Amino acid sequence: MILPKVLLFDLDETIVFSEEMKAKAWSDILKVFGFCWEKENTDGLTSISEELRPATGLSPHDFIKNLIENLSLLYRTINLYGENLSPEEVEYRKNLSHLLLDPEKLEKMIGIMKDYWTFSLVEQAKLFAIEDKIKEVPGAAETIKKVREKGYRIGIITQAPIQYAEEVLAYLGLIDRDDRSNDIIDVVVSGDMVEKPKPDPESLILATDLIFQKVAVEAEERRTGTKLPAKQKVEVQDSVHRHYFGPEEAVFPNPVAIIGDSLADIEAGREYPRISTIRKILINTRNLSPADIKDINPDFTINHFEELLPRLEGTAGRKIEKR
Numbered sequence: 001m002i003l004p005k006v007l008l009f010d011l012d013e014t015i016v017f018s019e020e021m022k023a024k025a026w027s028d029i030l031k032v033f034g035f036c037w038e039k040e041n042t043d044g045l046t047s048i049s050e051e052l053r054p055a056t057g058l059s060p061h062d063f064i065k066n067l068i069e070n071l072s073l074l075y076r077t078i079n080l081y082g083e084n085l086s087p088e089e090v091e092y093r094k095n096l097s098h099l100l101l102d103p104e105k106l107e108k109m110i111g112i113m114k115d116y117w118t119f120s121l122v123e124q125a126k127l128f129a130i131e132d133k134i135k136e137v138p139g140a141a142e143t144i145k146k147v148r149e150k151g152y153r154i155g156i157i158t159q160a161p162i163q164y165a166e167e168v169l170a171y172l173g174l175i176d177r178d179d180r181s182n183d184i185i186d187v188v189v190s191g192d193m194v195e196k197p198k199p200d201p202e203s204l205i206l207a208t209d210l211i212f213q214k215v216a217v218e219a220e221e222r223r224t225g226t227k228l229p230a231k232q233k234v235e236v237q238d239s240v241h242r243h244y245f246g247p248e249e250a251v252f253p254n255p256v257a258i259i260g261d262s263l264a265d266i267e268a269g270r271e272y273p274r275i276s277t278i279r280k281i282l283i284n285t286r287n288l289s290p291a292d293i294k295d296i297n298p299d300f301t302i303n304h305f306e307e308l309l310p311r312l313e314g315t316a317g318r319k320i321e322k323r
Contacts (some may be wrong), residue, residue: 001240003253004153004215007312009144010260011158013285016168017135018160021128025121029113030067032093033076043127057264059197060158074106092116117219118161125167125309134171137285139305141172146283147309152256153215155187155207157265159197161191163308186211189271199267208255209245254278258314261285263296 012018026037027045036045054066068074078097085093095112100107128134148154158165166187169175194202203299216236221228228236244253257266257270257279269280282288282298283305295302302308 001212001216001219004211005151006071006155006211006255007147008155008157008204008207008255008258009153010258010262011156011165011168012160013261014259014265014283015137015156015172016139017137017285018168020133021124022121024124025117028089028120029064029092029117030071032079032096033071033072033073034079048244057159057198057262059191060114060161061110061191062197064110064117068106068109068113074109088116090117103307111271118163120316122161122163122167125171126165126259129167129171134168136172137283137305141174143305143308144174145184147312150309153186153211154184155189155211155255156258157187157189157198157203157207157258157268159191161192162188165190186214198264199271201268201271201273204255204268204272205245208253209241212244212253213240216240257281259283259308266296266298279312280312283308 009015023037027035027042030036030048031043031045034046035048036042038047041047048071052065052070054070058066078093080093080097081090092112096109099109099112125134144154156165157167166177169185169188170177174184176262187207189203189207189210191203192196194200194204194206198204212238216239217228218232220232220236248295252274254272254274254276255278258265259281260266261283266280266282269276269278272278280299282293282296282301284293284301284303288296300311302311
C-alpha cells in the first residue's frame with residue numbers, strides 16, 4: 001500500500017471560531033445554578049469570573065468537573081422551574097435535582113451536564129448554520145480543499161461531540177451529508193472516541209489509523225473494480241490496523257503534520273510515538289504574543305491559512321520506524 005500523506009487539524013479556533021456557540025451551550029447548562037457564560041451578568045444570571053473559568057484545551061468531562069468544583073455546584077439548589085423551558089431542559093433540571101442525596105453524585109452530575117451540553121451545542125451549531133452565523137477562520141475551508149487536491153488525506157481532531165463537528169464541517173462544505181463519498185474530510189475523531197484527550201496523542205494515532213484503513217479499502221476496491229462486501233472490508237481494515245498500528249511488531253507511521261491553535265495540539269504532536277517527523281504547526285488565531293508562541297514551541301507558526309501549503313511543500317517526507 002502506498003502510504004497516505006496525512007494532515008490532522010484541530011477544529012475549534014483552528015477551522016472555526018466557536019466561542020459564541022460554546023458560550024451559549026455553557027450558559028444552557030449553568031443557568032439552572034444561576035450562572036451564565038457571557039462576560040457580563042445576563043437575564044438575572046451571574047457571569048463567571050475569569051479566575052473561576054476552567055483552562056481551555058480540557059476535555060468536556062474535565063472542563064465540567066472544574067466548573068463544578070470552582071463554582072461549588074454540588075452544593076447549590078437546583079431551580080426546577082422557569083419560563084418557556086424546553087422538554088429537554090425540564091428533564092435536565094429534574095435529573096440534576098435527583099442527585100441531592102447521592103454520595104456519588106459528582107461523576108453523575110458531570111455525565112448529566114455533559115449530555116445536556118452536547119445536546120445544546122449541537123442545537124446551537126444547527127441554528128448558527130441556518131442563520132449563516134458560523135464563523136470560519138479565514139481561508140480554512142479553501143485551504144483544506146486545496147491540500148486534499150494535492151493528495152493529502154485529512155483528519156479532524158476535536159474535544160467536541162462528533163455531531164457538532166459534522167454540523168460545522170457540513171456548513172463549510174467539507175463533508176457532504178447527501179453523499180459521504182464526496183467528503184473532503186476523511187475522518188473526524190471526537191473526544192468521546194478516545195480515553196485520553198489531547199495533549200495525549202491517542203486521538204492523533206486513532207485518526208491516522210482510520211485514514212490508513214480507509215485508504216487500504218479504497219485501494220482494494222480500485223483493484224477489484226467493485227465495492228467490498230462488509231466482511232471483506234472489515235478484514236482489510238483489521239489487516240492494516242494490525243500491520244501499521246498493532247501492539248508489538250507493527251510499523252508505526254506518523255502524519256505529516258498536526259495543525260492547531262493551542263499548546264495541547266502541539267504537545268500531542270510531540271508525544272506521538274516512535275521517532276517522528278510530524279510537523280507541529282501553530283495557527284495563531286488567538287493573537288498570541290511572541291513569548292506565548294515561544295512557550296508553545298511549534299515547529300513553525302502561520303498567521304493565515306494561505307501560508308500552510310507553501311510551508312508544507314517539500315516538507316512531507318515520510319519516516320517509518322520499526323518497533
